[in-house]
Structures are given as structure tokens and as C-alpha cells.
Amino acid sequence: MKPLFTxxxxxxxxxxxxxxxxxxxxxxxxxxxxxxxPSGAGKSTILxxxxxxxxxxxxxxxxxxxxxxxxxxxxNGTKVHLLRQNVGMVFQKPCIFPKSxxxxxxxxxRHLYSRRKHEFSQIVEETxxxxxxxxxxxxxxxxxxxxxxxxxxQRLSIARALAVEPRVLLMDEPTSSLDPTSTCxxxxxxxxxxxxxxxxxVTHKLDQAKKIADDVVFICExxxxxxxxxxxxxxxxxxxxxxxxxxxxxxxx
Amino acid sequence: xxxxxxxxxxxxxxxxxxxxxxSLLFIILSAILVRGLPAINLEFLTTESKxxxxxxxxxxxTMGTFILIGMAGILAFPIALGSAVYQTEYLSLSLRGTADxxxxxxxxxxxxxxxxxxxxxxxxxxxxxxxxxxxxxxLAIMVLPTVLVSIKEAIESxxxxxxxxxxxxxxxxxxxxxxxxxxQSIHGMVTGLLLGLARAAGETAAIMFTATTFSGVLLxxxxxxxxxxxxxxxxxxxxxxxxxxxxxxxWGAALVLVALIMLMSLGSMLIRATITHEAER
Ligand SMILES: Nc1ncnc2c1ncn2[C@@H]1O[C@H](COP(=O)(O)OP(=O)(O)OP(=O)(O)O)[C@@H](O)[C@H]1O
Ligand SMILES: [Mg+2]
Numbered sequence: 001m002k003p004l005f006t007x008x009x010x011x012x013x014x015x016x017x018x019x020x021x022x023x024x025x026x027x028x029x030x031x032x033x034x035x036x037x038p039s040g041a042g043k044s045t046i047l048x049x050x051x052x053x054x055x056x057x058x059x060x061x062x063x064x065x066x067x068x069x070x071x072x073x074x075x076n077g078t079k080v081h082l083l084r085q086n087v088g089m090v091f092q093k094p095c096i097f098p099k100s101x102x103x104x105x106x107x108x109x110r111h112l113y114s115r116r117k118h119e120f121s122q123i124v125e126e127t128x129x130x131x132x133x134x135x136x137x138x139x140x141x142x143x144x145x146x147x148x149x150x151x152x153x154q155r156l157s158i159a160r161a162l163a164v165e166p167r168v169l170l171m172d173e174p175t176s177s178l179d180p181t182s183t184c185x186x187x188x189x190x191x192x193x194x195x196x197x198x199x200x201x202v203t204h205k206l207d208q209a210k211k212i213a214d215d216v217v218f219i220c221e222x223x224x225x226x227x228x229x230x231x232x233x234x235x236x237x238x239x240x241x242x243x244x245x246x247x248x249x250x251x252x253x
Numbered sequence: 254x255x256x257x258x259x260x261x262x263x264x265x266x267x268x269x270x271x272x273x274x275x276s277l278l279f280i281i282l283s284a285i286l287v288r289g290l291p292a293i294n295l296e297f298l299t300t301e302s303k304x305x306x307x308x309x310x311x312x313x314x315t316m317g318t319f320i321l322i323g324m325a326g327i328l329a330f331p332i333a334l335g336s337a338v339y340q341t342e343y344l345s346l347s348l349r350g351t352a353d354x355x356x357x358x359x360x361x362x363x364x365x366x367x368x369x370x371x372x373x374x375x376x377x378x379x380x381x382x383x384x385x386x387x388x389x390x391x392l393a394i395m396v397l398p399t400v401l402v403s404i405k406e407a408i409e410s411x412x413x414x415x416x417x418x419x420x421x422x423x424x425x426x427x428x429x430x431x432x433x434x435x436x437q438s439i440h441g442m443v444t445g446l447l448l449g450l451a452r453a454a455g456e457t458a459a460i461m462f463t464a465t466t467f468s469g470v471l472l473x474x475x476x477x478x479x480x481x482x483x484x485x486x487x488x489x490x491x492x493x494x495x496x497x498x499x500x501x502x503x504w505g506a507a508l509v510l511v512a513l514i515m516l517m518s519l520g521s522m523l524i525r526a527t528i529t530h531e532a533e534r
Contacts, residue, residue: 053421058346085423095418097433108422111432157418164422 004029004168004198005050006067012045012222015059019045021222022064027215032190032199034213034230036206038251042222043202047170049073050200051087052080085112088166092173094153101148102141104156108164127159131189151182158189169193171201175208187212206246210234218242220251285508292505305468306490307499311506313471317385317480318510320473321464322453324389329397330446337404338430360398367395368459376463385473385480388464392456396449403445407438440524447521451514457484483510 003026012020019042027033027050035043048054049066052073066073073083085108097104105124109116124141128134133155137148145156154174161169171190175183190199190212203209209216209230216233218226218241226233226242237243245251296310303309340352371391372383381387411434419433435442465485473480483506490503 051421053417056420081420081423081425081428083423084421088423089421091414091417091421093414095414097415097418107419107432108424111424111428112422161422 001029002069003027004069005200006065007046007049008065008067010049010062010064010066012042012049012054012063013059013061014057019222020049023219023222023224025217025224025227027198027200029198030195031214032194032201032212033215033217034209035200035202035217035219036204036209036245037219037225038245038249039204040221041219043204043219044172045222046217046219047089047172047200047202050168050170051084051089052078053084053089055080085164086166087168087170088161088164089170090154090157090161090172090174093177094150094157096145096148096153096156098144098146100142101137101145101156104145105159105163107160112164123163127163128156130162130193131155131159132185133159149182151178151185154178154182154186155189158186162193166197168198168200171199173202173204176204183208206234206249218245220245225251282511285504285511288501288504289506289508292501293508297502297505298509301471302468302486302502305499306486306502307496311483311486311502311509314481314483314486314506315509315513316472317465317470317482318454318484318513320385320480321388321392321460321482322450324386325392325396325453326446326450328389328393329400329449330442332393333397333400333404333445334435334442337401337408338434341405341408342426342430342434356398356401360402364395364456364459367391368461368463371459372463382477383463383466383479384477385464386476388460388480391459391463392453395456395459396453399452400445400449403448404438404442407441407445408434410441411437440527444521444524447517447524451517451521454510454514454517455484457488461485461488483507483513 005025005027007023007025010020010023010025011018023046025046035046037043045054049062050068050073054060054062062074068083068087071078071083097107099107102124103110105127106120109120109123125134125138128137133152136152145153148156154177158169158171158174175186178186187208190201193199194214201209201212213230216226216228216230217224218233218237218239220241225245226237226239228238233242234246237246241251298310298315299312300310301313302311340349344352368391371394372387375381375387375390376383381390415433415437416429419429424432460482461484464479465482466479467481467485467489470479470481487503487506487510490499490506
């Protein structure tokens with residue numbers, strides 16, 4: 001099967017400092033790919049090259065090629081907002097707008113598909129059900145979303161991203177600021193959503209990657225060390241650095 | 254030891270200057286209060302002035318001030334908003350410093366120059382004459398830098414995560430402005446507008462002979478008519494009055510004007526307080 005994303009020899013700079021070094025990588029359709037690596041390795045940076053969220057950072061420069069299907073993302077002709085409608089993103093800290101729960105779910109939809117007004121309440125119900133939030137909030141959809149717990153807010157952010165009907169969901173350490181129960185809810189959610197949706201998730205929790213990922217990408221200091229099936233990487237890594245990282249949570253690259 | 258001494262001197266200097274500033278303000282305010290208060294009553298606030306300000310009230314002067322600054326706000330706000338959004342969201346980083354410099358330069362122009370230029374352009378060239386609209390245009394240009402800078406600061410203080418969340422959903426830049434940037438900075442914008450208008454309400458030189466007359470007008474019936482304003486009223490009465498009643502009325506008008514400006518500043522401070530409150534959540 002043809003991969004969904006293909007990175008060819010990608011190097012990325014912020015001003016003078018090189019953050020990604022000659023990364024070549026493919027990401028498969030319908031799978032859960034987990035990016036692991038120590039802090040500062042460039043996990044978030046790789047993730048954000050997939051929906052061009054690095055563009056605004058001062059000094060940003062990229063060489064190499066990134067393909068989404070057959071589209072070269074860093075060509076001048078790419079419509080970035082259309083790309084981001086297809087490639088949704090969830091951040092580390094839930095970012096909720098000071099609006100009602102209902103309006104938060106529809107935040108993207110409202111501006112993208114304003115003609116489909118009659119479907120709005122259905123979209124809200126479906127996406128909130130998809131993130132298992134419906135039962136908790138169905139009676140208070142018009143209350144401020146700021147009153148929800150962190151875990152609920154994070155699921156709401158996922159619902160908001162799903163409402164736009166993306167083909168890919170990028171998640172940057174989505175559970176790192178959450179309690180164990182909410183973390184489990186989101187891990188379960190990732191498993192359920194994959195298949196129709198391609199998911200790329202950055203995590204520094206190895207047990208989480210083990211639990212939910214089909215493929216694992218290990219990067220360190222901007223270099224791709226190893227990429228493969230989750231079971232292979234965790235049971236039988238081919239690189240010494242990967243072994244060290246899995247064992248000691250440290251790496252010398 | 255020497256360090257301690259330095260610190261004591263520095264500390265005393267701070268105290269002395271602060272006390273000086275506050276007591277000056279206090280003296281001026283109490284002078285206005287003491288002299289103006291005897292003039293204030295319901296009749297003074299709600300009737301027109303008679304016999305060149307010796308009798309009657311300041312109803313139309315107050316309304317004139319409101320008309321002038323209200324229209325100035327209506328004219329200045331969209332321009333300030335548009336250019337603040339352009340400067341923060343579209344203008345290339347390398348040109349932003351130059352843009353800031355131009356705005357500060359505009360802010361440093363003496364108001365009488367705005368009056369002169371405004372009258373030549375709007376009054377003479379566009380044939381609006383001595384009218385409230387000319388005055389509002391002049392005031393609008395005058396407050397533009399203040400309002401613009403406040404709106405820019407409001408936009409720049411929006412947490413970056415809101416912009417990212419909007420962009421990640423696939424909003425275009427234009428949608429981002431409408432859905433995130435304006436709603437998230439609206440408090441700051443209103444604050445800026447109020448501050449600008451408070452400044453305009455105190456302005457006298459630039460509108461004195463371009464937009465207002467002393468007496469003989471009530472409400473303007475068209476764009477081309479002048480109004481009378483609190484500022485004009487105070488100045489003329491203070492200059493020409495021999496009658497002590499007229500002088501008391503001038504102080505009364507001054508009190509009303511000061512109260513108006515302080516209310517606007519207070520309003521903008523209150524709104525600002527609510528935003529910081531929200532941001533800390
Ligand atoms: N906005 C930025 N400007 C300059 N350098 C940056 C910026 N963001 C990240 N970097 C640098 O890029 C490198 C990789 O950062 P990145 O955020 O991708 O790491 P990460 O693997 O996600 O780390 P963490 O686990 O801490 O989130 C770091 O060295 C960081 O200092
Ligand atoms: Mg990161």
C-alpha cells in the first residue's frame with residue numbers, strides 16, 4: 001500500500017540551529033504511528049512539519065521534500081488551510097476557547113462549512129460521542145467549556161478537530177497533562193478512531209506507545225534512529241541507541 | 254554602606270516625585286470641585302445656556318462634546334482596527350519597526366497641526382466648513398495612534414495557543430482574524446478606544462475654530478453645522494467673563510468635562526482588569 005506521508009531527506013532549521021537532520025520516513029494510511037524520543041529530540045517539530053505548523057516560527061527553513069499523498073507540501077502552490085483541514089492537530093495542553101461546549105465543537109466547522117447549518121447539532125452529537133464525552137456533557141452543551149476538567153477539555157479539543165472531518169489526526173503528547181483515567185479514555189479513543197483515520201501521536205511514555213501504536217518512530221537529536229512495527233521495536237530493536245533508550249530512557253546519539 | 258546610601262536616595266527620590274505628582278493632581282481636582290460644585294444641579298445639566306453662559310446650563314455643550322468624540326470614535330475605530338490587523342498579521346517582520354515608528358511620529362504631532370491640516374483638508378478642500386464633522390475628522394486623526402497602538406497591543410497579547418488552535422483547524426488568515434483575533438482582543442480594543450476618546454474629549458485647540466462656536470447653536474441639523482462644546486464653553490467663559498456667575502458656570506462645565514474623562518478612563522481600566530483576570534485562569 002502506498003504511504004500517506006513520505007518525508008525525503010528532510011532537514012529543518014530555526015535560524016542557525018538545525019533541528020531535524022536528513023530525515024526520510026513514510027507514514028502508513030489508517031495506522032497509529034507513534035513518535036518517541038527524549039526531550040528536545042524534535043518530535044513535535046516532525047509532527048508539525050506534516051501540517052506546516054512550523055511555518056510561522058521565525059527563522060524557519062526546510063530542505064528536502066514532504067509528500068502528503070502525491071502533493072509536495074512545501075511547494076509554493078500548496079493551500080495550507082486546505083492541508084490543515086485534512087490534517088487535524090491536537091496539542092499538549094487542551095486549548096479551549098472561552099465559549100460554550102457546543103460552540104467549541106463547531107469552532108472549525110462553522111467557518112469551513114457555514115452552509116451546512118442544519119447539520120450542526122448532529123455534528124456536535126456525533127463527534128462528542130466519538131470522544132466519549134456526550135453522556136457527560138449532553139445536558140450542558142450551552143455552558144462554558146472552561147468549566148470542564150482538563151481531561152474533558154482535551155477530549156473536547158479532539159472532538160473539535162474531528163468535526164472538520166480530517167483524514168489524519170496529529171497528536172502532540174495529548175495525555176501528558178492529564179490524570180490516568182482521562183489518559184486511558186484517550187488511549188482507548190485512539191485505538192477506536194484508527195482505521196478510518198490515520199493517527200500520528202508524539203509521546204514520551206513508552207508504555208503508551210506500546211499500547212496504542214502500530215508503528216514506532218524513534219528519533220534522537222533530530223536524527224531518525226529507527227522506524228518499524230511496534231512489536232519489533234519494543235521486543236527486538238535493531239539499533240543499540242534504541243535499546244539504550246528503551247532500557248534507560250536516555251540516549252547518546 | 255555607600256550602597257545603602259544610594260538606595261536611600263533613590264527611594265526618597267521616588268517618594269518625593271510620586272507625592273508631587275499625586276498632590277498636583279489632587280490640588281487641581283479639588284480646585285475644580287470646590288469651584289464647580291456650586292454650579293452643578295439638575296437644571297444646569299439639562300437646560301441650554303442663556304445670556305452667553307451667565308445663566309442656564311450646559312446641555313448642548315455636553316451633547317456637542319459627545320457628538321464630536323462619538324463620531325471621531327466611529328471614524329477612527331475601523332481604520333485603527335484594520336491597520337492594527339494588517340501590521341500584526343500581514344506586514345512582513347522587517348517592516349514592522351518602520352510602521353511602529355510612523356505611528357509614534359503621528360502621535361507626536363502637536364494637536365494644533367492636526368487642527369490646521371484638518372481644517373484645510375476637510376473644511377476648505379472638501380468644503381465641510383466650520384462644522385462638527387470637520388471637528389470629528391480632526392479628532393479621529395488625532396486619536397488614531399492611541400487607538401491603533403492599544404488595538405495592536407491587544408492583538409499581540411492574545412495567547413499564541415489560540416492562534417495555533419485556529420490555524421490547526423484549517424482557518425484561513427482572514428477567518429482567523431474574524432474568529433479568533435478580533436473576539437479574543439475585543440476588550441483591549443474597547444479599552445484603547447475609550448482611552449483615545451478620553452483624550453479627544455479634552456482636546457480644545459484643534460477644534461476650537463474648526464468645529465465649534467460659542468453660542469447660538471443647539472443640535473446640528475446637518476453635517477455642515479458647527480456644535481458648541483464643553484471645551485469651547487469653558488475657554489470662552491474663562492477668558493471673557495466678568496460676571497462671577499458666568500465664571501462659576503465655567504468651573505461647573507469644567508467639572509462635568511473632567512468627570513466625563515475620568516469616567517471613560519475608569520471604564521477602560523475596569524475593562525482591562527477583567528481581561529487580566531480572564532488570562533490568569
Ligand atoms: N520556536 C522555536 N524556535 C527555536 N527553536 C525551537 C523552537 N521550537 C523548538 N525549538 C528547538 O527545536 C528542538 C526540537 O524541539 P521539539 O519541540 O521538536 O522537541 P520535542 O522532541 O518535541 O521535545 P519535548 O519532548 O520536550 O516536547 C529543540 O532543541 C528546541 O530547542
Ligand atoms: Mg514536544
